[in-house]
Amino acid sequence: MKAAILTIGDEIMIGQIVDSNSAWISAFLDQHGWKITRKLAVGDDIDEIKKGIDLCRQSADLLILTGGLGPTNDDLTVDALTQYFHTHKAWHEETWVRIQEIVKRFGREATDIHKQQCYLPESAEIIANEQGTAPGMIFRDKNLILVSMPGVPSEMKHLLKDKIIHLLPKASPVEHRFIRTAGEGETVLSEMIKDIEDGLPKEIKLAYLPSYGFVTLRLTSHATGQVTLMDSFQDRIVTRLGKLVYGIGDTNLSKAVGQLLRVRKETLGTGESCTGGYLAHLITSVPDSSDYYLGSIIPYAYEIKTSELGISEQLLKFYGAVSEEVVSAMAKAVREKLGVTWALSTSGIAGPGGATPTKPVGTIWIACSGPGGILKTRLLNLKRDRLGNIEYTAIAALILLRKCILEQG
């Protein structure tokens, strides 16, 4: 059960966009038991697409193609597939009906250019795309199943997850266990569980997947009948790592913290200066976060810190906006103004500008204010670029909140 991925698009070849689609497809197919052998990207060029298919099928039973299905002249995938499979393009009425509906949703009329998207290879099974005009296609040829999907990530994911995976042969799924930790790096974690790791049987592999502020531990087995053993190793690791584990399985820190708040019937508010809305965004990315998240005040400018949060001009002048004193006052003010159980605040220099001799770019204070006078602060000294500093800070704030909640008992 081997699969390959072929990504099509000049924008990939000139490095204008990062190909995140193929990573998503790999992870998705991996979970469904497919082994990915090759990932190839080629430009919008009929010959290169055809050669690319040949190169990929050498090592795969399943080939997933994305990209090149738009309505404009630089989209050549349909023509390449029609030639490759020696078929013809034919009018596909269902696609035309569907495209008209989709275009209508946006208050538009379908045009002649949309009509071009309805001429599709006769030998393909056409898969309706509910989120965009270009349909998915499945070709079955000797030892190869070829799936073609548009490159727009949301449309591709929708088609593969909701429509196509059920039409593919079932592989014996790989077993994964994900243990999500926050607060320590992989070196510390691996020392903490060294003896457990050394005792893992050959069939079970452990990987450390570090990212901004947290590390996910992944147990993997391609063998069958390992479920109980994997569960028991997962349990041992979770017990050993204790409070560093914020969740297992398909979760993330925002979800996990949200779930803590929901169970405790507590609420959260934020006051963000340097993170400029990203912390609120992380929190509200979780469905039903309105159950516990009441809102935010983003006092980006000095005067808003004073007018909306009542931070005195003296405090701002004396300590500066990027200070433990101001970030603490912000957290307390948010807690009071929004009437929430917990308030998080951030203030710092995300960069690239704004540094002072004593406060270089990456100097960032975060604070958490809670019931019973709880107030925790933390100083971060980051070295990333603007976006990296913002993202890391938001995650550090969630970790701080989780710590406060757990200490509260």
Add this chain to the structure above:
Amino acid sequence: MKAAILTIGDEIMIGQIVDSNSAWISAFLDQHGWKITRKLAVGDDIDEIKKGIDLCRQSADLLILTGGLGPTNDDLTVDALTQYFHTHKAWHEETWVRIQEIVKRFGREATDIHKQQCYLPESAEIIANEQGTAPGMIFRDKNLILVSMPGVPSEMKHLLKDKIIHLLPKASPVEHRFIRTAGEGETVLSEMIKDIEDGLPKEIKLAYLPSYGFVTLRLTSHATGQVTLMDSFQDRIVTRLGKLVYGIGDTNLSKAVGQLLRVRKETLGTGESCTGGYLAHLITSVPDSSDYYLGSIIPYAYEIKTSELGISEQLLKFYGAVSEEVVSAMAKAVREKLGVTWALSTSGIAGPGGATPTKPVGTIWIACSGPGGILKTRLLNLKRDRLGNIEYTAIAALILLRKCILEQG
């Protein structure tokens, strides 16, 4: 002057990490005049690496390899290259001296594991890596130059930029022009400029690069002496598309709108319900956005809409939070409270929960309030997932703001 990129690593094949290296390399080589024909990724497997080299060299004079150069057992690139080029591994004393220095910087001692990294293919030109232990290597073989570098992004970039690009043949750089548009899809755009597109000479290619809410048009020429012609085609397209063009070159909508505000010495504030901070994040992702962006109030909960923005309970009950009336009141209140020139507001059902019989998921109102009583609203009916709805709405809000500013004159 054709180049290919071969990325090596199991973590790429199972989708654990997104291969951002190859995008960076593509863009870097593209700027230096190389045309990237293929990008291939394979796992840590000697045979697959050797086959991968063969597949890539079919269409390239230059092949850039990254990954698989670490000191652990799963790093197999050196062995694969040694076999592929029929050479032998030999002790490389300079690398040993360098590794000892590097390891010392981190207060450690070089170990036997590091010694393994000093046995290198005899036929390779070894390139000292100042930022990590694994060196770069250049092989010259018949019609192929093969460059091998570690996969750590900072080390790879350092080697290619500072050490290796000067050792490669000089190509004539590619010319690109980027025309950034918002407000219409690629279908409409391509109809608007059909005659200009039809008149493009063979050497100049036009591509449509759509993403959420906007389309970038890219003109590309690999030929020399096309600068004036490309500028004139760019001018014609920009003139034809008029206000749909928000910028040219290396910009994005947030930056472009920010620049409009900066020039006009105007300010912006936001009041976000359903976008929950993402709009503020888009705006504050731009360096120095504090020049014009004063802040946001995110009244996620009903009661905060009332307490912080003074939206009356009657209005909320009568029309519902997701209504033109409430989103308009929010924009006006933000404008007044924060004392900004322009205020944007959003209120809607991002999903997956929260739908009502008359307001399905994706029903989202946005509003823009400005000087002289300007008030523009727009209803969106989106069909994406939660994150997609949030992202699209934030972009639609920026487009609405841009429209208001331009109409203001």
